[in-house]
Amino acid sequence: MIYLFRIYQWLIAAPILLVLTLLACIFTYICTWLFGHSWGGYYPAMIWSRCVCVLWGIRVRVKGRENIRPEQSYVFVANHQGAFDIWSIYGYLGHRFKWLMKKELYKVFFVGITCAKAGHVFVDDSSMAGVKQTIAEAEKRLKGGMSLVIFPEGSRTWDGRMLPFKSGAFMLAGEFRLPVVPITIDGSFKAMPRSTYNVTPCRITLTIHPPIFPGENGFRTKQLMSQCREIIASALPEEQKV
Numbered sequence: 001m002i003y004l005f006r007i008y009q010w011l012i013a014a015p016i017l018l019v020l021t022l023l024a025c026i027f028t029y030i031c032t033w034l035f036g037h038s039w040g041g042y043y044p045a046m047i048w049s050r051c052v053c054v055l056w057g058i059r060v061r062v063k064g065r066e067n068i069r070p071e072q073s074y075v076f077v078a079n080h081q082g083a084f085d086i087w088s089i090y091g092y093l094g095h096r097f098k099w100l101m102k103k104e105l106y107k108v109f110f111v112g113i114t115c116a117k118a119g120h121v122f123v124d125d126s127s128m129a130g131v132k133q134t135i136a137e138a139e140k141r142l143k144g145g146m147s148l149v150i151f152p153e154g155s156r157t158w159d160g161r162m163l164p165f166k167s168g169a170f171m172l173a174g175e176f177r178l179p180v181v182p183i184t185i186d187g188s189f190k191a192m193p194r195s196t197y198n199v200t201p202c203r204i205t206l207t208i209h210p211p212i213f214p215g216e217n218g219f220r221t222k223q224l225m226s227q228c229r230e231i232i233a234s235a236l237p238e239e240q241k242v
Helices: 002-035 043-055 086-093 103-106 111-117 128-141 168-176 221-233
Strands: 059-063 075-078 099-101 122-123 147-150 178-187 203-208
Touching: 002 043, 002 086, 002 111, 002 122, 043 075, 059 086, 059 178, 075 086, 075 168, 075 221, 086 178, 099 128, 103 111, 103 122, 122 128, 128 168, 147 168, 178 221
Parallel strands: 059 203, 075 147, 075 178, 099 122, 099 147
Antiparallel strands: 178 203
């Protein structure tokens, strides 16, 4: 059966994915021009992501959506298991947001330019001036219920276990004084780990945990980072927690 799926994956699904991605980029450009990046930068990509998951036989279940409100802006932080993290969050989180992305992704043909047009924030951590510019760009986006999604590990895991968290996401949360929402992604490593381009149809579960609100003095970065890591790990299988 898996051999039949591989034939389907490369001869049918992969060409369809290329077409869907091109169409999503075009519609994002048009919708952003017509309706602004708040609407146009989110809904075409949400539909694209759901189509991608269906195309590859990925079922996404969301737990804890009642923990977030559409009119509130958040900083979402999630573990990074595989490529389908992006499609599952984009397609099924159910809350408008912008990605905090590595600036190198801007160089990806057509996709990088589209992401910039959609209002996503590219991280420039090469200098203090770059960091300040990143903060300024992100702050302009976080209004009217628009949120930010960050993978604090910085890159996908190689073996399914969480990598150490980087402090940048949590420093931004402290800067903006917004509630932080940990998200646990479980199943994406099985769907498509970093070591292969082959997809395995499976179920991905997104667990949206209750928000962590800043105190009177904001957040303590290290404490917040440790707390989020512990919460995210609590919804993972034992072998993937550390």
